[in-house]
Amino acid sequence: MSIADEYRKDFPILQKGDYIYFDNAATTQRPTQVVEAIRDFYENANANPLRGLYDWSVDATERYEAARHAVAQFIGAGEDGEIIFTRNTTESLNLVAYSYGLSHIHEGDEIVLTVMEHHSNMLPWQMVAKKNGARLVYMEPDEEGRITSAEIQNKITDKTKLVAVAQVSNVLGVTNPIREIADRAHAVGAVMVVDGAQSTPHIHVDVKALGADFFAFSGHKLMSPMGIGVLYGRMELLEEMPPFLTGGEMIEYVTREDATYAPVPEKFEAGTVNAAGAVGLHAAIDYLQKVGLDRVAEQEHLLTKQLMDGMKQMPYIKIYGSPDPEKHCGIVTFTIDGVHPHDTASLLNEDHVCIRAGHHCAQPLMQFLKVGSTARASLYFYNTQEEVSRFLEKLSGIRKVMGYGA
Numbered sequence: 001m002s003i004a005d006e007y008r009k010d011f012p013i014l015q016k017g018d019y020i021y022f023d024n025a026a027t028t029q030r031p032t033q034v035v036e037a038i039r040d041f042y043e044n045a046n047a048n049p050l051r052g053l054y055d056w057s058v059d060a061t062e063r064y065e066a067a068r069h070a071v072a073q074f075i076g077a078g079e080d081g082e083i084i085f086t087r088n089t090t091e092s093l094n095l096v097a098y099s100y101g102l103s104h105i106h107e108g109d110e111i112v113l114t115v116m117e118h119h120s121n122m123l124p125w126q127m128v129a130k131k132n133g134a135r136l137v138y139m140e141p142d143e144e145g146r147i148t149s150a151e152i153q154n155k156i157t158d159k160t161k162l163v164a165v166a167q168v169s170n171v172l173g174v175t176n177p178i179r180e181i182a183d184r185a186h187a188v189g190a191v192m193v194v195d196g197a198q199s200t201p202h203i204h205v206d207v208k209a210l211g212a213d214f215f216a217f218s219g220h221k222l223m224s225p226m227g228i229g230v231l232y233g234r235m236e237l238l239e240e241m242p243p244f245l246t247g248g249e250m251i252e253y254v255t256r257e258d259a260t261y262a263p264v265p266e267k268f269e270a271g272t273v274n275a276a277g278a279v280g281l282h283a284a285i286d287y288l289q290k291v292g293l294d295r296v297a298e299q300e301h302l303l304t305k306q307l308m309d310g311m312k313q314m315p316y317i318k319i320y321g322s323p324d325p326e327k328h329c330g331i332v333t334f335t336i337d338g339v340h341p342h343d344t345a346s347l348l349n350e351d352h353v354c355i356r357a358g359h360h361c362a363q364p365l366m367q368f369l370k371v372g373s374t375a376r377a378s379l380y381f382y383n384t385q386e387e388v389s390r391f392l393e394k395l396s397g398i399r400k401v402m403g404y405g406a
Contacts (some may be wrong), residue, residue, distance in 0.1 A: 003299045004384045007031070007291060011382055020387045022397060025170055025198060025331050025378035026356055034223055037283035039062060041276045049275045050170045050249045061277050067278035068265070072283050076206035076216065077232050084200045084231040084268045085278055089197040090120040090333045091163070092216035094229035096193055097124030099241040101162065107133035109161040113146060114139045114176065115368045116169045119361045121195040125164055140368065144322040146176035152184050160190045167199035167210070168361055171376065172321035173331030175199065175329050182211030191237070197221055202292050202300065202329050208230050219277065224284035228277030236263040245270035296381040300330035303388050310392035320369060330379040339402050341375040347401055351394045
């Protein structure tokens with residue numbers, strides 16, 4: 001039995017009709033186990049955590065903190081307090097930019113990114129650079145999407161104070177050499193920020209082994225609810241940073257004139273927390289660990305190879321990134337000669353095939369690739385070979401529908 005056959009039954013939405021869902025890089029589907037965990041929280045422990053002394057509130061607090069522990073274990077954090085719950089990766093990266101970047105990046109300093117970054121790992125650093133007079137420096141990939149050792153050495157210099165890089169590109173699917181980049185960053189005294197939104201659902205993450213000072217990811221790309229995200233930060237850095245937002249349980253003591261703040265992580269979790277979201281994330285992590293990340297990677301490689309091999313039989317399709325399916329992390333970005341990606345996506349939708357088209361929140365990369373937009377098919381372990389075959393069949397007919405004859 002394949003991994004998809006074994007677990008697909010847990011996803012009710014995948015049982016409805018003949019839809020093919022190939023937009024997993026945008027968000028994944030949720031298994032029944034995650035939905036049931038959220039329902040159980042609301043039906044049996046719905047109270048404001050951290051604030052009440054009564055049983056329901058204590059239960060809610062325990063479930064919330066159990067989720068924090070699960071995340072810490074999942075990504076290899078040194079202690080639970082290094083895990084901060086946010087809304088998503090975007091908020092996590094903004095937290096680092098505002099709370100760390102603005103106070104540590106100064107005029108003349110350099111912030112190093114790659115041109116492949118999602119806007120969420122670019123705009124916060126543009127803000128810091130503009131406010132503080134710093135300079136943005138971009139590492140550029142080779143024709144297969146790789147950041148070379150020479151590029152790392154040349155772009156990260158003694159002027160560099162912070163490096164922010166996605167572990168996996170949401171467009172090319174390439175896995176960046178984070179440890180090598182982090183080692184270079186640390187050698188010049190810079191801090192390493194990692195966007196793990198596309199990597200965490202697909203590959204093993206160990207923040208210490210990566211050399212990450214900060215690591216961000218979203219729950220919704222990992223089968224958990226929308227609205228829950230994570231920021232990992234090294235404790236010594238978090239402790240010296242000012243809060244990003246204020247109010248709620250992030251305080252220790254307040255007077256009319258001033259306030260002192262709670263310790264980490266509460267210092268960064270202002271207002272009512274998303275306890276149900278955290279519970280859902282905990283359930284999603286448990287589910288993913290049951291499936292096994294090695295098996296996830298094996299299924300994604302099987303499907304990606306089938307998909308890319310099929311596309312290569314269509315000479316009018318251009319695939320972006322490496323020719324090696326193993327280096328795509330389930331993401332295949334492409335264009336069809338003479339067909340706008342939005343038309344590709346719309347025509348596929350008529351056949352109940354769901355893909356993404358556009359710039360994928362990575363316009364500087366599109367500019368670097370000299371293309372306005374692309375189509376993207378992104379796979380997960382619950383997708384099947386039969387779905388890939390149907391997708392390729394539908395894809396092969398698009399140019400004919402558009403009047404090209406083939």
